[in-house]
Amino acid sequence: MTVMVIDGKAANPTGSIAGGKTPAFPITPTYEGDFVLEGHFLLECGRTLLDATLHYAVYGRMNAARDNVVLVGHALSGSALVAAWWPELFGQEGKTGSGLIDLQRDCVICVNLLGSCYGSTGPGSVDPEGDPEASEVYGPSFPLISIRDNVRAQARLLDSLGVERIPLAIGGSIGAMQALEWAILFPERVGRAVIIAVAPLNAMGLALNHLQRRAIQGDPNWMGGNYAPNRQPRAGLALARQIAMLSYKSPQLFEERFGRKPNRNGEDPWALDSNGGGLTGGRFDVEGFLDYQGERFLERFDANAYLAILRTMDTWEPGRGFRSAEEAFRRIKAHLIFVGISSDGLFPPHEVRALAEEVKAAGARAEYREMVTDHGHDAFLAEQMELILLLQLAD
């Protein structure tokens, strides 16, 4: 596990350091569709969403007892299509037990976050309480959505599917916030929860999110959130993504991958600009990588959705609404496995471990495991086999 697994062949600008591996066999959802939260769904912030949509995907089939659902939470820019970003969790084709999930046994459900741009109601959705003539999107009037709001909405979906109890809730980063929140809010309904690379965001994490927010807000195309869909604040959103990448990867990974090498397209960091000046010049390799990551993100994400989920992430504190975090944790009946990532700068492993210990001290069954890797926060996506091996260790 000390060996980094990086998608070796792929080269910037055509490849991604994050992996993005092609699954060994096609894993397609057995169902992908929408569930409507009929009526006014009351949010923690005090506002309501009318007839909000949850977009979700199902892999495999529910058994007769409907007690084989693995609930997966996705991270900031993810979607309900788990197999697109966590394919190795499904194991190798024909090898039962080689993954964490076995579709012969398990039924995976993943729900797109409220606020996102992958199908659930978000800032880009038409506001049903707006002017019926105008069909206007929420835009900047989209409310603050909490992790708890998402989990309560997901519970409504599971209710409608007749799923009373889930053997496993699992996720990394914001996905892990959801898994832990499930164990707190619905103690009778969760058997195990795997909580990867998360803790309440610390001051540096809040600072990083702040800069990403400022990057988007500073783009004149953002227009206070009132941009037209085809007039995204592109430069701001790309910069936000680049800032985030610094916290998803580790300095060690960057050093090994890029060092001080000039950009692989042949640019010279000592070059002068086309006007003969020297203010910007040629790029180093890491700059080419970041620019490419920023640009690629524009194809798949929306600026207001990004802002919405940043606040979902910022505001998460499991003790909120309880007298203390301890009171919240005392409710837990699930067996919790916390996973820290040794080189994670966004959610440092000592904070994940401290959270596990806090939960344990409150009387819940909790253990802590650590991925030893140079990859940084994203290791739960980039080193999936290592994660599986860690989780398959006997309890």
Place this chain on the structure above:
Amino acid sequence: MTVMVIDGKAANPTGSIAGGKTPAFPITPTYEGDFVLEGHFLLECGRTLLDATLHYAVYGRMNAARDNVVLVGHALSGSALVAAWWPELFGQEGKTGSGLIDLQRDCVICVNLLGSCYGSTGPGSVDPEGDPEASEVYGPSFPLISIRDNVRAQARLLDSLGVERIPLAIGGSIGAMQALEWAILFPERVGRAVIIAVAPLNAMGLALNHLQRRAIQGDPNWMGGNYAPNRQPRAGLALARQIAMLSYKSPQLFEERFGRKPNRNGEDPWALDSNGGGLTGGRFDVEGFLDYQGERFLERFDANAYLAILRTMDTWEPGRGFRSAEEAFRRIKAHLIFVGISSDGLFPPHEVRALAEEVKAAGARAEYREMVTDHGHDAFLAEQMELILLLQLAD
């Protein structure tokens, strides 16, 4: 030295985490003025600067032998006025030997970097080779300036002052790049060099500078560098400063100072926006701090100067122009003291130590010392007494 020295009373938004301490007694320069590099000064990038100005400050007086000059290098946003940003190095009033510098004995000279906006020729200076009618500033046509260019220019100044040999060259960060470069370029002229918190910028450091550059370039007011002086790309420059602050301070310092506290002005991170939406909301304390730091920076810095010095920093590699770094280091005759900062995320201590070892392996007299502090990169400015004590340790 494990205790953090933070300016305790000062509160955001009226104070600074960086210290900014008032010196115990007024230290004023004995001279502050300009030196003109007459003629065409050839730069490493191949271009020349005509009649470039070096702005510099002198504290204390030169002795008859002119062998008591301590040359101080400033960091990215610093100025020649050393006592304004490194006051404690001058010691306590009347207490000889209480600082690193004793103005009864030493004569301090600090030269503003070429490219800066504190007096030396930079992008905001009038280009003497431009249209004489227009009196236009360099703007984006300002060339790439290297650390070596600065050091060679500084040597011309010292030549003119009749200073052949300096007992000490000292600086932190970009200031340390200058100190080491002095020892390499002019081995006969430097007695000791103190090189604090620096190494060639690693991939994460290059990435951070890239994001700062992108923040400025993304501001429409930047206009490719052709902005009017009163139309600075304010949002972009402020964001660049905020990004930089994340690398100047440590996660530990942020956590201790800010944690997840709401902004001290009473904002509520759970608040909705004035339009009832929830995309931005109230700020956490660390956000208020960063916004304040960004705003304050606008009062004292210029966007193109910032870009110019980022490239000076990016391109520094001591082995450049030599067959190898080792060949460069073999030239050194000065006694070098490298200082790493234990919590420095920008120039990690292990890289400073590695640089010291590389220099030593090349045959130079070099030692490594480490400030143990939670402050991060800025500790050499924020914890000056600790730095002095570390440097006063017997060799």
